[in-house]
Amino acid sequence: MKSSTLRKLVVIGALLMICVLAAQVYWLQKTYALEEKEFNVKVHSALNEVVQRIRLSQRDSMPFIEAVERPAANYYIADIKYRINGDSIENYLKQALEENDLFTTYQFGIYNAATKKFEHVETESFNPEDSPHIQPFPSIHKDENYLAVLFTNRRKYIISEMNFWIFSTLALILVIIAFAVTLLILLRQKLLSEIQKDFINNMTHEFRTPISTIQLSVEVLKQATPVQQNARLLNYTRIIEHESAHLEQQVERVLQIAQIERANPRLQIEKLDAHAIIQRCVMDFEYMIQQKSGRFILNLQARQTCIEADAVHFTNILFNLIDNAIKYSPVPVITLHTWNDAQRIFISVQDNGIGIPRQYHKLLFSQFFRVPTGNLHEVKGFGLGLNYVKLYTRAFKGKVSVESEPGKGSNFTLSFPLCKTSG
Numbered sequence: 001m002k003s004s005t006l007r008k009l010v011v012i013g014a015l016l017m018i019c020v021l022a023a024q025v026y027w028l029q030k031t032y033a034l035e036e037k038e039f040n041v042k043v044h045s046a047l048n049e050v051v052q053r054i055r056l057s058q059r060d061s062m063p064f065i066e067a068v069e070r071p072a073a074n075y076y077i078a079d080i081k082y083r084i085n086g087d088s089i090e091n092y093l094k095q096a097l098e099e100n101d102l103f104t105t106y107q108f109g110i111y112n113a114a115t116k117k118f119e120h121v122e123t124e125s126f127n128p129e130d131s132p133h134i135q136p137f138p139s140i141h142k143d144e145n146y147l148a149v150l151f152t153n154r155r156k157y158i159i160s161e162m163n164f165w166i167f168s169t170l171a172l173i174l175v176i177i178a179f180a181v182t183l184l185i186l187l188r189q190k191l192l193s194e195i196q197k198d199f200i201n202n203m204t205h206e207f208r209t210p211i212s213t214i215q216l217s218v219e220v221l222k223q224a225t226p227v228q229q230n231a232r233l234l235n236y237t238r239i240i241e242h243e244s245a246h247l248e249q250q251v252e253r254v255l256q257i258a259q260i261e262r263a264n265p266r267l268q269i270e271k272l273d274a275h276a277i278i279q280r281c282v283m284d285f286e287y288m289i290q291q292k293s294g295r296f297i298l299n300l301q302a303r304q305t306c307i308e309a310d311a312v313h314f315t316n317i318l319f320n321l322i323d324n325a326i327k328y329s330p331v332p333v334i335t336l337h338t339w340n341d342a343q344r345i346f347i348s349v350q351d352n353g354i355g356i357p358r359q360y361h362k363l364l365f366s367q368f369f370r371v372p373t374g375n376l377h378e379v380k381g382f383g384l385g386l387n388y389v390k391l392y393t394r395a396f397k398g399k400v401s402v403e404s405e406p407g408k409g410s411n412f413t414l415s416f417p418l419c420k421t422s423g
Contacts, residue, residue, distance in 0.1 A: 006190060010183050017176050024169050031165050035158045039102075043149070044068045046096035047078040050147060053092045058082050074154040075138055077111075078147045086110055086120030089147060094124060104157040105132045107150040113143055123152075207251050214244045250384070267310040267395065271419050274305045274314075274345055278336055281318045285326060294332035302338035302345050306419035309396040317392055320385040321349040321412050329353035329409070345418055350411040356404040364402060365390035 047068045055062075060082075067079040080089070093108055109121035123132040137148050151157070159166070218241045227233045282296050289296065307314070326332045328351065335350040356364065360371050365386050389412075393400045397417055404410035 006187070010187065013179070013183065017179055021172060021176055024172050028162070028165055028169055031162055032158065035161050039154070039158055040070065042100040042102050043076050043151070046093070046100045046102060047076060047147065047149065049096040049099070050089065050092045051078050051080060053096075054080050054082060054084055054089070057084070057088070071140055072138055074151045076149045076151075077140065078149075079142075079144050080110075080147050081144050083112075083145060084110075086122075089120070090122060090124075093147070093149070103127075104151060105153045107132065107135060107137075107152060109137060109148050111137075111140075111142065111146045111148055113145050116141055118148065207247070211244055211248050211251065214240065215248070218244065267313065269308055269310060272307055272309055272311055272314060274307055274338065274347060274416070275300050275302070276305075277311070277315055278318060278338070278347070281315065281322055282336070284319075285322055289326055289332055289334065292326065292330070292332055294326065294329065294334065297333065297335040299335060299337040302340045304340050304418050305338070305345060307345060307396070307416045308419055309416065310392075313392045314396065317389050317414065318347075318349070320389050321414075324385060325349055325351035325353065325410070340418070343418060344415045347414040347416075348411055349414075350409065352409040355406040355408050356402070356410055357406055358404075361402055361404070365400070 048066070051067045069077050071077065089110060090108070097103075097106070103126035105123070105125040105127065107121070107123045109118040111117075112119050118137055121134060121137075123134060125132050132152060135150060135152060137150060140148075218237055221227050221237050222234070222241070227237055278300065279298070282298065286296075322334060322336075325334045330353070333352045335348075337348045337350065339346050356371055364371075390400055393414060393416075399415045401413050402410060403413070
């Protein structure tokens with residue numbers, strides 16, 4: 001995915017999440033307003049019921065008029081006119097609040113219009129954990145007695161009635177935070193990946209010039225008469241030539257891996273004979289395996305050997321597997337086995353080497369990964385060979401797997417689709 005496309009997706013995603021959060025906050029505010037309105041309705045209803053009961057106790061048959069006022073957000077008063085026992089009002093009020101589902105802390109008192117003071121001031125709580133204390137009532141002087149009720153935990157009570165909305169909002173915020181963190185990590189990984197690829201490309205291109213210069217110099221040295229006549233110098237020249245060729249191969253491999261990771265490898269797909277390329281690779285490694293007193297065993301049983309792949313890269317896939325098999329086997333015995341099923345050809349490269357612990361099997365094909373060997377580095381390399389094998393095997397619609405145990409060698413198996421016209 002291109003960086004510009006990723007940035008656009010990130011911006012769009014961030015805007016959508018902000019819109020969702022804004023909508024959630026809006027509905028949270030609307031819900032609070034509705035709960036607040038419902039609370040006020042319930043309080044008015046409860047206090048009107050208290051006034052009605054007082055009027056009934058006084059045999060008042062006059063038409064009922066709304067008697068409840070709200071001087072402050074959490075303060076309510078109800079005209080009672082009559083002078084009545086405080087305990088009776090306390091019972092009326094508690095019962096009315098319970099009937100209206102108002103189970104919250106409150107403070108009440110009776111205002112005496114004659115003395116202009118509050119009498120029978122008490123606090124009540126439906127929650128045992130609350131420890132309400134007496135607070136002064138707002139000073140409102142009237143010519144008639146009235147019941148004053150102060151809800152000291154009004155806001156807390158309203159918020160407690162919004163548990164679902166609060167929980168959903170917190171959950172949404174956590175999701176947005178997780179989304180933001182994920183985006184930041186994704187962007188950081190993308191940036192690091194781009195830096196890594198740019199570094200690899202620049203590094204490998206910078207290496208090509210000195211490698212070419214070394215190879216050219218070696219060619220000139222090999223033709224020089226003093227070198228031709230001195231076996232020791234000629235041997236050193238051949239070593240430089242071999243190592244520069246090896247270094248050039250590693251640089252080219254890095255470039256090829258970077259190219260295929262960008263999803264635009266330049267492949268020349270053609271029909272190939274898998275057996276012919278296997279035999280060619282075996283011939284190329286014959287000298288190397290003889291140097292370690294080893295041998296090849298060819299068990300080429302496949303009858304259909306035509307595959308569609310890039311000749312250079314398919315050869316390199318086999319080259320890497322055979323090269324590893326020889327390098328990691330003290331006295332290598334390398335078996336190359338092929339067979340078919342209805343639609344594919346299978347190629348296995350089996351060795352009798354040191355083997356690979358099972359916990360490293362999933363990491364083998366990762367870029368730059370090498371099986372840990374402590375401070376020993378008997379076999380040199382960048383950890384790119386098997387990554388190359390996996391990437392280009394996949395590019396040819398193939399698969400690669402490994403079976404290995406320490407001390408029992410390794411067996412790498414490739415499978416590729418047969419040519420459509422293969423008969």
